[in-house]
Amino acid sequence: MANIIPTMIRKFANPKVISSLPAATVARRTHFTYVADKEAPVDGPTTKMNMFQAINNGLDLALEVDQSALLFGEDVAFGGVFRCSINLQKKYGADRVFNTPLCEQGIAGFAIGVANAGATAIAEIQFADYIMPAFDQIVNEAAKMRYRSGNLFDCGSLTIRAPCGAVGHGALYHSQSPEAYFAHTPGLKIVIPRGPNKAKGLLLACIKEKDPCLIFEPKTLYRAAVEEVPVAPYECQIGKADILRSGADVTLVGWGTQVHVLLETADMAKKELGVNAEVIDLVSILPWDKETICNSVKKTGRVIIAHEAPKTSGFGAELAATIQEACFLHLEAPVQRVTGWDTPFPHVYEPFYLPDKYRCLDAIKKVIKY
Structure with missing residues (x-):
């Protein structure tokens, strides 16, 4: 096993392996088929990257431009568990890219201090599941710093990355x-x-x-997702949803991996039911794009929200409440949520837990027949 793991790491981190993969639909996982974006977000040269390589490229560009930027977290120095920071310590030195102790509260606290001092902090929490020890630091310190200090400190320039979601064998932690x-x-x-x-x-x-940001990265997409990515730096707007497919019969809303589930569901709905679904990637959870979602629902009259997290108090509940409030007279059926169950995330029963295309298709049938 000791010999196998380094071999696997070298393989996954090898650009030649990635370049051999097609940039269209490239991988079928237990509950979704990845669908690549058809167009690059900006004009200019592109290169084929999977998601961890695109993140690595973004981190590289940020460190190159901003000499105050620091990148840190558990095992970040050698590339991290998912290889997102590979080769960056070699390029920028141990003073700017370094490992931390296994202490999420310490990582977040240090990041807040770095940001308040005027530098740029890019922190990695190795798994989103283990961000909870840092919860107090994030919600009671980072988020409130600008308000409590009367704008003397803003804790801006603070970004926390964390892999999240189902990966096929992750179980409850x-x-x-x-x-x-x-x-x-x-x-x-x-x-x-x-x-x-x-x-x-x-x-x-x-x-x-200039406000503290959290990026939750669906870990199953790190290698399954491959696209032509612009070489130059660019930014995607925070707070703006993307309409990935237009339709007039039902609105499907998701984020992360679930977007790909909904794209496949839309294909099935068209083929089996003759239903044209509009598929929206919410992209940004806070703030979220109420205008795009509500305009779509007013057009279709039906909406299904899908996410991997449990149903009770999942973010889909916020969307459903807002849609009911803003679009009530336009709705032809109750808002539907297709989600994980209100249980710990299982291991061998993961396929029964996830909101797959069949559960989403059943929800479409329900709202169409209502």
Whole structure:
């Protein structure tokens, strides 16, 4: 085993392996098929990258431009568990890219201090499941710093990255989606990318944002997601949803990996039911794009919200409440949520837990027949 692991790491980190993969639909996982963006977000030269390479490229550009930027976290110096920071310590030195103790509260506290001192802090929490020890630091310190200091300190230039979501074998401590916990906190910004192009653009936008940002990165997409990504730096707007497919019969809303589930569901709905679904990637959890969502629902009259996190108090509940309030007279059926169950995330029963295309298709049937 000791010999196998380094071999696997070298393989996954090898650009030649990635360049051999197609940039269209490239991988079928247990509950989704990845669908690449058809167009790059900006004009100019592109290169084929998977999502961890796109993040690595974004971090490289940020460190190169901003000499105050520091990148740190558990195992970050050798590249991190998912290889997102590979080769960056070699390029920028141990003073700027370094390991921390296994102490999430310490990572967040140090990051807050760095940001308050005027430097740029880019912190990695190795798994989103283990961000909870840092919860107090993030929601009671980082998010409130600007308010409590009367704008003397803003804790801007603080970005926290954390792998999240189902990966096929993560079970209860390595598969959770905790975005709703943090979405209740004024002062934070939260984004979740669906693939390499969004990951790089959102990362660079968060690093430049003058409020503390959380990026939850669906870990199953790190290698499954491959796209042509612009070489130059660019930013994706925080707070703006993307309409990935237009339709007039039902609105499907998701984020992260679930976007790809909904794209496949839309294909099935068209083929089996003759239903034209509009698919929207929410992209940004806080702030979220109420205008785009509500305009779509007013057009279709039906909406399904899907996410991996449990149903009770999941972020889908916030969307459903707002849609009911703003679009009540336009609705032809009750708002539907297709989510994880209100249980710990299982291991061998993961396929029964996840909101897959069949559960989403059943929800479409329900709202169409209502």
